[in-house]
Amino acid sequence: MEQVPTSILCAERCHLGEGPTYDAATDTAWWFDILESRLFEARLASRQVRVHRLGRMASALARIDAERQLVVAEDGLYVRSIADGSMTLYRPLEADNHVTRSNDARVHPSGTIWISTMGRKAEAGAGSVYALHHGELSRLFANITIPNAICFSVDGALGYFADTAKNELYRIALDPVSGLPRGAPEVLLRHRGVGGLDGAVVDADGQIWNARWAGGCVDVYSPQGEHLRCLHVPARQPSCPAFVGPDLSRLLVTSAWQDMDAAARAADPHHGRTFVLDVAARGRPEPDVRLANS
Numbered sequence: 001m002e003q004v005p006t007s008i009l010c011a012e013r014c015h016l017g018e019g020p021t022y023d024a025a026t027d028t029a030w031w032f033d034i035l036e037s038r039l040f041e042a043r044l045a046s047r048q049v050r051v052h053r054l055g056r057m058a059s060a061l062a063r064i065d066a067e068r069q070l071v072v073a074e075d076g077l078y079v080r081s082i083a084d085g086s087m088t089l090y091r092p093l094e095a096d097n098h099v100t101r102s103n104d105a106r107v108h109p110s111g112t113i114w115i116s117t118m119g120r121k122a123e124a125g126a127g128s129v130y131a132l133h134h135g136e137l138s139r140l141f142a143n144i145t146i147p148n149a150i151c152f153s154v155d156g157a158l159g160y161f162a163d164t165a166k167n168e169l170y171r172i173a174l175d176p177v178s179g180l181p182r183g184a185p186e187v188l189l190r191h192r193g194v195g196g197l198d199g200a201v202v203d204a205d206g207q208i209w210n211a212r213w214a215g216g217c218v219d220v221y222s223p224q225g226e227h228l229r230c231l232h233v234p235a236r237q238p239s240c241p242a243f244v245g246p247d248l249s250r251l252l253v254t255s256a257w258q259d260m261d262a263a264a265r266a267a268d269p270h271h272g273r274t275f276v277l278d279v280a281a282r283g284r285p286e287p288d289v290r291l292a293n294s
Contacts, residue, residue: 001217001232005278009042009252010049013272017254018199019060019072019105020242020274024285029244030069031254031274034059034101039071040274044244052085060105062113062289070132070289072115074101077132079291090291091137093117093130100126104148104199104240108179109156111290114140116147122165129161131180135292140181149200149210152179153223154284160188160208162197169197169210169225189225199240199254204282211238211253218253218277231277236260236268243283244276251277 009029020031029042039052039061058073061080071078071087075095078087094100094117105115112133119126127144130137141147145165152159156176162169170185191197195215200208207228208221216236220229235255244252257271265271 001230003232004280006232006234007276008270008273009044009047009276010040010274012040012049012051012274014038014040014254014256014274015272016239016256016258017272017274018103018239018256019058020199020240020252020254021061021063021286022242022244022248022252023063024246024248025066027246029242029252030061031240031242031252032059032061034103035258042274044276054087057101059102060115062105062107063286064289064291070113070291072102072105077115077137091132091135093137094128099123103127103146104150104161106150106152106201107287107289108152108159108174109154109287110177110179111287112179113289114150114159114161114179116144116150116161118144118146122146124165127163132289132291133178133180134290141185148198149208151200151202151208153202154204154206158223160200160202161185162200162210164196164198164213167191167196169200169208169221189221189227191219198238201241201243202284203243204248204284209241209251209281211240213237213239218251231279233275233277234270235273235275236264236271242286243281248283248285249279249281251279251281251283253277 014033015035060072149162171188195212198213200210
């Protein structure tokens with residue numbers, strides 16, 4: 001396992017840290033503690049961190065423009081004002097299904113956002129993957145237990161997602177203009193051994209950076225599924241990466257202490273913290289999400 005220079009961005013422990021993203025225009029990282037209904041905001045240059053109480057579980061966000069964000073929450077998609085934190089429902093998301101909550105999400109280069117849901121207790125087959133395209137929300141794939149690792153190739157012609165319960169990463173041919181599927185998912189790789197496939201992001205070279213839940217690392221894969229690197233993370237349950245910094249060469253990684261008893265937490269002193277790894281990557285900025293009227 002490769003050791004790289006690593007620092008703690010936020011020592012506050014997340015029960016279930018997830019959904020990191022980075023706004024390069026303001027040098028600000030954002031991520032969630034899903035189970036505690038918290039949104040974290042960190043200015044990278046100063047390392048100043050603010051915590052916003054949301055009043056509902058949320059798991060991911062995307063920048064709409066300089067003033068607004070789209071927040072993916074347990075009952076719907078909300079437009080959030082950055083200035084005052086107010087949130088307005090944009091589209092309901094499985095609001096009538098109390099078994100599920102939101103989970104992973106990422107924006108396609110076209111501005112279409114893919115969003116996943118899963119069972120609150122990881123009920124088998126309860127999850128789905130949706131796309132919000134031109135303001136219309138449609139289900140792409142169903143009967144998934146823990147849909148994670150949503151990310152896209154640089155040219156937008158490929159999409160990826162994983163089912164952590166099966167430890168399979170899927171590849172899908174996409175229309176690069178719309179970000180919608182042109183075919184069915186096919187298995188790109190199956191992870192074997194310790195831990196499971198969790199959140200992922202694609203760099204400027206098309207490589208897939210995947211947080212390995214319960215494995216204490218981030219794995220890097222080629223677009224063909226070849227395992228290239230394994231980077232140590234100082235927490236047993238890393239959950240999702242995002243490229244950060246002025247040149248997008250560093251990797252922010254969230255983690256969690258979900259399902260860890262007192263003994264497990266004691267054995268993992270950095271559980272739930274949020275880290276920055278100096279990985280010398282060629283990251284790329286996250287696209288803005290496009291709404292129907294944007």
